[in-house]
Amino acid sequence: MGRTNPTYRDALRAIEERWAEFRRALRRRDQPHFDRLFKYAREHADASGLLNHQNPLLPALLSIDLEQEAKLEDHEERLEALEHRLDEQSSEEQLPDEETSEAPS
Numbered sequence: 567m568g569r570t571n572p573t574y575r576d577a578l579r580a581i582e583e584r585w586a587e588f589r590r591a592l593r594r595r596d597q598p599h600f601d602r603l604f605k606y607a608r609e610h611a612d613a614s615g616l617l618n619h620q621n622p623l624l625p626a627l628l629s630i631d632l633e634q635e636a637k638l639e640d641h642e643e644r645l646e647a648l649e650h651r652l653d654e655q656s657s658e659e660q661l662p663d664e665e666t667s668e669a670p671s
Contacts, residue, residue, distance in 0.1 A: 574615030606633035
């Protein structure tokens with residue numbers, strides 16, 4: 567027997583189709599960003615489908631938020647690592663100056 571209810575992926579595809587005119591109206595530089603948001607929603611379609619929410623847009627928005635939160639955390643960790651490396655380099659550059667000023671003549 568076939569499925570009588572559309573899957574969440576079908577619902578998400580329908581949402582994306584309803585927003586197609588909006589996408590076309592976006593500036594060309596913004597269209598890949600729009601597409602990426604739906605990619606994020608599709609990446610969590612299994613979990614969203616289990617929720618079986620009346621409004622499939624809400625799980626899609628939460629999925630987008632989850633992906634953006636993960637990216638934000640990744641960027642924060644990378645920034646922290648870069649700042650740490652800069653601090654280490656700065657400390658290393660200061661050491662030779664201190665050593666030469668403290669060295670006996």
